Amino acid sequence: MQKSSTTFLKTVIYLMGLIMIALSVILIPQIIIDISDSSAMVKWVIYPIVIGVFLTTIPFYLALYQALKLLRLIDQNQTFSEEAVFTLKKIKQCALTITGIYILTMPFIYLFAEKDDAPGVIIIGMVPLFVSFVVAVFASLLQKLFKNALEIKTENDLTV
Numbered sequence: 001m002q003k004s005s006t007t008f009l010k011t012v013i014y015l016m017g018l019i020m021i022a023l024s025v026i027l028i029p030q031i032i033i034d035i036s037d038s039s040a041m042v043k044w045v046i047y048p049i050v051i052g053v054f055l056t057t058i059p060f061y062l063a064l065y066q067a068l069k070l071l072r073l074i075d076q077n078q079t080f081s082e083e084a085v086f087t088l089k090k091i092k093q094c095a096l097t098i099t100g101i102y103i104l105t106m107p108f109i110y111l112f113a114e115k116d117d118a119p120g121v122i123i124i125g126m127v128p129l130f131v132s133f134v135v136a137v138f139a140s141l142l143q144k145l146f147k148n149a150l151e152i153k154t155e156n157d158l159t160v
Contacts, residue, residue: 006071010068013067020061024057028050031046032050035047035050042112042115045111045115046108049105049112049125052101059101062094063090063091063094063095066087066090066094067091070087070091080153081150085143088139088143091139095132095136095139098132099129099133099136102125102132103129106126109121110122
């Protein structure tokens with residue numbers, strides 16, 4: 001893989017991190033301020049959702065770090081190594097953690113949709129859940145592929 005491709009991917013990862021920081025620092029506190037004027041029922045439902053979103057930032061940044069680490073390994077021609085397989089495993093675990101957090105917040109999203117009479121909120125709430133699950137499945141498939149390639153590479157190195 002050319003160095004320009006990994007440079008582009010690294011840039012995209014940094015931009016994703018910056019966008020998430022902007023959302024976490026600007027948008028979510030603004031939502032909390034707007035909700036503080038609402039009724040007690042809305043506060044009770046929204047605060048767990050906001051806490052869940054804040055909690056997902058931790059595994060999100062860990063996954064971004066692991067993706068940068070994987071791109072560094074690709075740049076060093078160590079794509080099929082134990083470290084790359086371990087990095088993909090960490091990305092899969094982070095994505096599954098995000099999925100779990102959003103599964104735990106789904107009842108609150110449902111209650112908010114019922115209270116606000118907005119069924120589209122449920123679909124919007126399911127988007128990050130499914131995206132993170134797809135990332136976990138993709139990372140799992142890549143992990144298995146890299147592991148098989150590593151075994152073949154090791155076997156070929158031993159036969160020579």
